[in-house]
Amino acid sequence: MKRSLGTLLILLGIGYHSSAQKEEYLSKVQTLDSTIETLYAVISGEAGEKRDWELFRYLFTADAKLLPSRANEEGKIGYRAMTPDGYIETSGNWLETNGFFEKEIYRVTETYGSLTHIFSTYESYRSESDEKPFTRGINSMQLMNDGERWWVLNIYWLGETEDNKIPEKYLPK
Numbered sequence: 001m002k003r004s005l006g007t008l009l010i011l012l013g014i015g016y017h018s019s020a021q022k023e024e025y026l027s028k029v030q031t032l033d034s035t036i037e038t039l040y041a042v043i044s045g046e047a048g049e050k051r052d053w054e055l056f057r058y059l060f061t062a063d064a065k066l067l068p069s070r071a072n073e074e075g076k077i078g079y080r081a082m083t084p085d086g087y088i089e090t091s092g093n094w095l096e097t098n099g100f101f102e103k104e105i106y107r108v109t110e111t112y113g114s115l116t117h118i119f120s121t122y123e124s125y126r127s128e129s130d131e132k133p134f135t136r137g138i139n140s141m142q143l144m145n146d147g148e149r150w151w152v153l154n155i156y157w158l159g160e161t162e163d164n165k166i167p168e169k170y171l172p173k
Contacts, residue, residue, distance in 0.1 A: 025058045026149060032109070032116060035059065035143065035150040040102050046127060047099035053088050060084045060152045061144070067156040079156070101125040105136075106172045116143045116150075121170045136160045138170060 028038040042056045066087045069079040082090065094100075106121040118141040123133035137159035144151045160166050 022058075025055055028055070029059065029149040029151070032118075032143065032145075032150055035152070036104065036107070036118065036120065036141075039152065040104055040122070043095060044101040044103075044128075045096070045099065047097060049099075050096060051092065053092060056088065057084050064152055065154045067154065069156060069158045071161070099126045101128050101130075103133075106170055108170065114145050114147075116145070117141070118143065119170055121166060136166060138166060 027034075029035045038055070039059055042052055042059070045051055064084060066082045066084065067079045068082075069077060071077050102122050102124050104120050105123050108119040110117045118139075120139040120141060122137055122139060124135045124137075125133050137157055140156045140158075142153040142155075144153055158164075
């Protein structure tokens, strides 16, 4: 009987921790700004720094997609569709091993009802102390507010290249 009681206490402790953590996470998705700030912050960190992948997953709807896009060797534009878990599987270890910071430098937001579309211009760094980014691009994000919180539905992104510079209208003034 003592073993069962001990197991129950452990499970209750885990449940309490998860509930408290969910409350903390909920505070990060109450505004559009806090949701976007959390998205950039959760993937960013110095080399060797673990990311909070549970928080990352919490930002997205169950069927959300992440869609990196780029030109192949022939110059044809394509994309790859991933779930948040797919992103973690393909990029998580690299981000934590090499260090990566993505910083929003400009944003254009359009909202209609519960639907919001954001063009978020970013710069990427290997370390927060880097003075110059190693790349830039635009994240096209679709978000929804269900009346209780913000959800990320999709992120489709394209990095800047020599042949495809970011238009001035998507850069800081």
